[in-house]
Amino acid sequence: MSTDSMVTHVVAAxxxxxxxxxVLGAAARRVRQPPVMGQLLVGIALGPSLLGLAPGGIRESLFPEEITPVLTALAQVALVLFLFAVGYELDLGRLRNRRAVTAVSLSGFAFPMLIGAALVVLLPGGFRSANGGLPTDTTFTxxxxxxxxxxxxxxxxxxxxxxxxxxxxxxxxALAAAGVIDVLSWPVLALCLLGGGEGSLSTWFTRMALLAAYILVMLLVVRRVLVRWLNRPGARPADPAPLVCVLALASAWATSALGLHVIFGALLAGVVMPRQRDGAPDNRVLRPLQETGGLLLPVFFTVSGxxxxxDALHTSDLLLLALLCVAAVVGKVVAGTLSARAGTRLPWRDSLLVGVLLNTRGLTELIVLNVGLQAHVIGPRLYALLVIMALFTTLVAGPLIGPLHRPAATTPVAASHDDTGSAHDPGPVGARPGTTGYR
Structure with a gap:
């Protein structure tokens, strides 16, 4: 395929x-479901499972194999910019009731992990079959x-x-605990990927040492350089978007070169990006990333779908799918409910609501699954099962919330959200009065 033909196909796709x-994202929101549900279903519909069955080679005409790497690259760039914003917004220092948040987040992270590992230990043959012959070793567990x-x-x-x-x-x-769970998940996933693949123990330690050195350089050197550069005398409040893009992409490239995924570098770059003196993120940094993410993230969801x-699933996979869905729901709901009840004075109904909310996987699960698929830790069949599990656990959130929700307990919140649900300050773009400068 020529370059001109490839550009034409990519633009049309x-x-x-x-x-x-x-369209499907808006339809999902109308039935009180996250837009990601509709966007992911679009990908499944446009994939080999549905559109691929249409006569006349329609799918091959719209999405020839030659443009798949280009679409995947665009999806990964969107993901890098989005996760930079996630890291930049992350501020665990402002959490209230830290004792309760710690209890809920640790139990909501550790208990489902134990259930997931136990499933692999108890059903090695089922996972080996669904994983297409890939090893079900310690890394996979x-x-x-x-x-x-x-x-x-x-x-x-x-x-x-x-x-x-x-x-x-x-x-x-639930939202505060989910943020802590994310913070705990990424290092464990990074450790998992560093231990995967072929290589000796010395290679693993070398990668770990290089990763630790890179994190220290980002926290102790790059962050300080950025603070001094942004606070230098005579610095004009120019558009920081180019600097942000360079930082996010360069950090993503660095972690990819270390044998990890680009998402880890993007998250780390967001964490080290200086904030305003009052500790709040700068809207001039967040807004371009959120607008870009709102435009390109549907590409990531669609490519994932x-x-x-x-059509590659086997009948025997249905039992494993059912077990995965039950384990996913039970792990989160039980851990969230019991820890919320023990760590706070919430009644049982509200504690159960915390567990139901923590059961929402959606976007983060898709990121984890894409990382595993690209790293060949999981194969296409198991990937499909886990995507269905992510859809199911997110889909049941709304119906389960309804009977537990007490409208009188809610209060207005002064924040707006984009299509991904990411919160951002609705105030004017730029530094707030009296908060000029970065730290």
Whole structure:
């Protein structure tokens, strides 16, 4: 395929993907589901499972194999910019009731991990079959443990808003705990990937040492350089978007070169990006990333859905799928409910609501699954099963919240959300009065 022909196909494919993702995303929101649900279903519909069955080679004409790497690259760039914003917004120092948040987040992370690992130990043959012959070793077991333990903060924020829960004690506790769970998940996933693949123990230690050195350089050197550069005398309040993009992409490249995924570098770059003197993120940094993410993230969801091959599933996979869904729901709901009840004075109904909210996986689960698929830790069949599990656990959140929600317990919240559910300050772009400068 010539360059001109490839550009033509990519442009047409993007037009179809973004339009379809927007339409189904809006339809999902109308039935009080996160837009990611509709966007992911678009990918499944445009993939080999549905559109691939249409006569006349329609799918091959719209999405030839030659443009798949280009679409995947665009999806990864969108993911890098989005996760930079996630890292930049992360501020665990402002959490209230830290004791309760710690209890809920640790139990909501550790208990599902134990269940995920136990499933692999108890059913090695089932996972080996569904994983297409890939090894079900320690790396795979740790990966499955992480896959069942994550909670999607952006999607959870959107569900809380759409269900009218914003400001309520259960929603506040669940959202704070989900943020801590994410913080715990990424290092464990990084450790899992560093231990995967071929290589000796000395190679693993070398990668760990290089990763630790890179993190220290980012925290102790790059962050300080950025603070001094942004606070230098005579510095004009220019558009920081180019600097942010360079930092995010360069850090993503560095972690990829160390044998990890680009998402880890993007998150780390967001964490080290200086904030305003009052500790708040700068809207001039956040808003361009959120607008870009709102435009390109549907491409990521659609590409993720297109990788799901439902026709490749076997009848025997249905039992494993059922076990994965039950384990995912039980792990989160039980851990969240019991820890919320023990760590706070919330009644049982509100404690159960915390557990139901933590069961939302959505976007974060998709990121973890894509990382595992690209690293060949999981194969296409198991990837499809886990995507269905992520859809199921997110889909049941709304119906389960309804009977547990007490409208009188909610209060208005002064924040807006984009299509991914990411919260951002609705105030004017730029530094706030009296808070000029960075720290």
């Amino acid at each position: 993007l037009a179809v993907m973004i339009t379809a993702a927007r 740790l990966y499955m443990a992480v896959a069942l333990s994550v909670t999607a903060v952006p999607v959870l924020a959107g569900i809380i808003r759409d269900q009218g829960l914003a400001g309520s004690p259960p929603a506040t506790l 297109m990788s799901v091959e439902l």
